[in-house]
Amino acid sequence: MSDSVLSGKGITKVFGFGDKKTIAVDHVDFDFHERELVSIVGESGSGKTTLVKMLLGLLSVTEGDIYFMGKKRDISTRGKKREYWKGIQAIFQDPFSSYNMFHKIDSVLLDCINMRGGAGLPRSKKIEMMTEACGFVNLKFAELTNKYPFELSGGQMQRLMIARIFLLKPKILLADEPTSMIDACSRATILDMLLQCRDEVGMMIIFITHDIGLAYYISDSVYIMEHGKFVEHGSADDVILNPSADYTKRLINDVPKIHAPWDFGKALG
Amino acid sequence: MAKKMLEVKDLTTKYITRFRENIYAVDHVSFEVEEGKTLGIAGESGCGKSTLALSLMGYYFPPLYYSGGEITIDGRNISGLKPDDVRKSILGTEIAYIPQAAMNALNPTAKIIRFIEDVIHAHDPKKTKKDIYDLAKERFEILNLPSDVLQKHSVELSGGMKQRTVIAISTILSPKVLIADEPSSALDVTSQKLVIKMMYDLMNMGYIKSMIFITHELPLLYNVTDDIMVMYAGQIVESGSARQMVFDPVHPYSKGLMDSIIVPEEGTRDAKLTAIPGTPPNLKDPPKGCRFADRCKYVMPLCQTSFVTMRRFGELDDDGNAESQRRYRCIVPVHELKETFKREGGLRNTGGAAI
Ligand SMILES: Nc1ncnc2c1ncn2[C@@H]1O[C@H](COP(=O)(O)OP(=O)(O)OP(=O)(O)O)[C@@H](O)[C@H]1O
Ligand SMILES: Nc1ncnc2c1ncn2[C@@H]1O[C@H](COP(=O)(O)OP(=O)(O)OP(=O)(O)O)[C@@H](O)[C@H]1O
Ligand code: SF4
Ligand SMILES: [Mg+2]
Ligand SMILES: [Mg+2]
Numbered sequence: 047m048s049d050s051v052l053s054g055k056g057i058t059k060v061f062g063f064g065d066k067k068t069i070a071v072d073h074v075d076f077d078f079h080e081r082e083l084v085s086i087v088g089e090s091g092s093g094k095t096t097l098v099k100m101l102l103g104l105l106s107v108t109e110g111d112i113y114f115m116g117k118k119r120d121i122s123t124r125g126k127k128r129e130y131w132k133g134i135q136a137i138f139q140d141p142f143s144s145y146n147m148f149h150k151i152d153s154v155l156l157d158c159i160n161m162r163g164g165a166g167l168p169r170s171k172k173i174e175m176m177t178e179a180c181g182f183v184n185l186k187f188a189e190l191t192n193k194y195p196f197e198l199s200g201g202q203m204q205r206l207m208i209a210r211i212f213l214l215k216p217k218i219l220l221a222d223e224p225t226s227m228i229d230a231c232s233r234a235t236i237l238d239m240l241l242q243c244r245d246e247v248g249m250m251i252i253f254i255t256h257d258i259g260l261a262y263y264i265s266d267s268v269y270i271m272e273h274g275k276f277v278e279h280g281s282a283d284d285v286i287l288n289p290s291a292d293y294t295k296r297l298i299n300d301v302p303k304i305h306a307p308w309d310f311g312k313a314l315g
Numbered sequence: 316m317a318k319k320m321l322e323v324k325d326l327t328t329k330y331i332t333r334f335r336e337n338i339y340a341v342d343h344v345s346f347e348v349e350e351g352k353t354l355g356i357a358g359e360s361g362c363g364k365s366t367l368a369l370s371l372m373g374y375y376f377p378p379l380y381y382s383g384g385e386i387t388i389d390g391r392n393i394s395g396l397k398p399d400d401v402r403k404s405i406l407g408t409e410i411a412y413i414p415q416a417a418m419n420a421l422n423p424t425a426k427i428i429r430f431i432e433d434v435i436h437a438h439d440p441k442k443t444k445k446d447i448y449d450l451a452k453e454r455f456e457i458l459n460l461p462s463d464v465l466q467k468h469s470v471e472l473s474g475g476m477k478q479r480t481v482i483a484i485s486t487i488l489s490p491k492v493l494i495a496d497e498p499s500s501a502l503d504v505t506s507q508k509l510v511i512k513m514m515y516d517l518m519n520m521g522y523i524k525s526m527i528f529i530t531h532e533l534p535l536l537y538n539v540t541d542d543i544m545v546m547y548a549g550q551i552v553e554s555g556s557a558r559q560m561v562f563d564p565v566h567p568y569s570k571g572l573m574d575s576i577i578v579p580e581e582g583t584r585d586a587k588l589t590a591i592p593g594t595p596p597n598l599k600d601p602p603k604g605c606r607f608a609d610r611c612k613y614v615m616p617l618c619q620t621s622f623v624t625m626r627r628f629g630e631l632d633d634d635g636n637a638e639s640q641r642r643y644r645c646i647v648p649v650h651e652l653k654e655t656f657k658r659e660g661g662l663r664n665t666g667g668a669a670i
Contacts, residue, residue: 089503089504089505090474090502090503184592184593199361199594200360201360201594202594226500227497227500227501227531228360228531229357229358229359229360229531229572230531230533230572230575230576230577231359231571231572231575231590231591232359232360233575233577234574234575234588234589234590234591235590235591235592237588237590238588238589238590256503256504257577258504258579259534259577259578259579259580259583260577261579262577262579262583262584263577263583263584263588282584283584286579287581296505297504298579300504300505300507300508301504301534301578301579302532302534302535302537302538302539302578303534303538303578303579303580304533304534304537304561304576304578304580304664305578305580305664306580308534308538
């Protein structure tokens with residue numbers, strides 16, 4: 047197996063204390079490898095986003111250790127955190143929330159180049175890189191310059207997000223429900239671009255979703271999360287076609303299908 | 316022949332933007348729904364599904380305006396009614412509408428029973444609170460919703476319970492048509508199932524007479540509906556039975572859409588998704604010819620210059636019913652489209668597990 051890029055042991059997140067205590071993530075272990083596409087699947091409130099935020103270093107870890115590229119992660123200073131973020135990036139469900147509304151599109155992309163140590167490059171080179179990144183996601187850079195994020199359509203914003211990743215070339219990409227609430231065709235476009243981006247950049251992708259069909263289609267391996275715990279993990283075929291946990295079985299049973307009948311009986315009891 | 320609950324003919328509505336541009340988000344849309352049937356509507360984000368729902372109710376408030384066409388509910392022509400009359404005599408009794416994200420739009424300071432009073436009073440201002448409560452309690456019990464929900468606030472309810480409550484409130488006056496816009500997309504699969512089950516119950520018990528179901532989730536649409544209509548850039552591009560649409564689409568856009576279906580079923584993982592490049596045209600200034608032309612891989616010069624109409628095709632059904640014939644909007648004959656698809660390997664999702 048290829049090298050581990052991100053792993054964790056006993057990762058736990060507790061919010062609040064006393065009566066108000068919520069264990070959002072409860073002693074989870076994981077080991078993600080280079081170029082792997084991993085999905086984390088679970089229902090609303092199962093702790094997916096909380097885990098993502100801990101992996102990104104946006105939330106403190108209550109208990110447990112995270113290892114990045116084989117070494118224990120250290121993000122104790124601002125500088126170390128910035129260094130870590132060169133290796134791990136995220137895209138979220140709501141594309142509008144990921145941008146600073148007051149920064150023009152070109153400066154959003156320019157920041158990515160600077161972050162990758164390209165600040166000193168000649169301007170023509172930078173424009174060439176931004177044009178390439180936009181072309182990669184079927185956007186025209188010339189049409190975006192001087193525009194603000196809110197002047198783009200939802201679909202353009204989503205593609206811009208992927209253009210950013212193309213420039214940042216992180217080792218790991220965390221994608222938290224980036225395709226929910228969009229139509230199947232546009233979803234296919236985004237998935238296509240993400241997979242191409244992975245092949246081009248050579249990154250590993252952690253895909254967060256509650257759509258078990260989607261997880262089955264795109265992933266190498268799948269982790270199933272229930273109430274903050276991983277109840278099952280393995281290759282996509284193993285987990286989806288031969289689930290062992292009752293929770294996984296229920297998720298698969300309850301999702302509408304097109305070949306097998308959608309069985310009402312079991313869930314409704 | 317079954318009774319027609321809803322008949323729509325050439326319905327056209329537009330948004331007038333602050334720059335005085337006309338955006339025809341619903342453009343000559345015609346279809347019908349029979350008693351006891353569920354019609355599904357799918358299509359790319361921004362193709363006009365929600366606008367169509369608003370237009371069907373005659374709910375015209377700026378910037379949305381009526382532009383032409385007719386709507387008949389259970390034999391009664393309701394086109395051209397004033398918004399005030401719509402509220403009094405249409406909403407709730409003829410048509411109920413559950414907007415996209417409705418469940419999060421409930422006023423958090425009011426108890427559920429207040430919403431029901433509002434719905435009933437808009438139609439019958441004299442009804443007493445006691446009568447309303449009794450009616451609501453009975454309906455909730457029949458639908459397997461705990462009646463103590465009536466005295467709760469929306470924030471106290473889980474997502475699935477909130478959505479089921481919203482549907483129960485909207486249908487309290489037993490409307491002839493229920494329009495549900497993405498009623499379950501924000502829910503987990505198990506709650507989603509309960510919501511759908513309740514919609515079935517409403518129909519089976521006769522509290523609603525027909526249903527229009529709008530969603531991006533095609534496997535769900537396939538399971539819930541009798542017929543499916545695919546919209547593209549303000550127009551219908553194809554309609555047929557749910558089974559025909561999912562397993563035998565003929566319009567190049569519907570084919571692309573059905574090829575994008577993802578389900579956790581054996582074999583569906585091996586066939587690669589193929590995305591349709593490009594984006595839909597701007598409805599401010601739509602192309603004269605086929606609106607799908609700049610994304611269609613079968614495009615010919617004629618597609619861009621000729622106005623493409625809806626055409627019927629297919630067999631009459633067992634009862635000799637012409638209405639059950641399918642319709643599509645493309646200049647290429649059906650058999651040529653089908654042969655082309657077949658040559659290219661057929662539908663992505665039928666290569667796998669047996670049907
Ligand atoms: N900042 C916070 N303070 C207290 N509790 C929180 C906080 N953030 C999340 N939680 C709780 O942690 C649990 C897990 O939430 P999380 O958002 O991680 O779930 P999720 O799997 O991402 O759900 P969804 O599918 O709805 O996005 C929930 O019970 C939630 O209420
Ligand atoms: N208030 C408005 N003013 C001007 N144009 C509008 C307005 N609301 C919607 N539109 C435009 O009308 C078209 C149809 O929008 P509509 O919301 O009906 O699409 P939809 O099919 O429901 O999309 P979705 O799947 O994202 O819900 C879009 O192009 C949209 O930009
Ligand atoms: S009319 Fe032409 S461009 Fe339009 S869908 Fe048919 S083949 Fe494609
Ligand atoms: Mg989340
Ligand atoms: Mg809509």
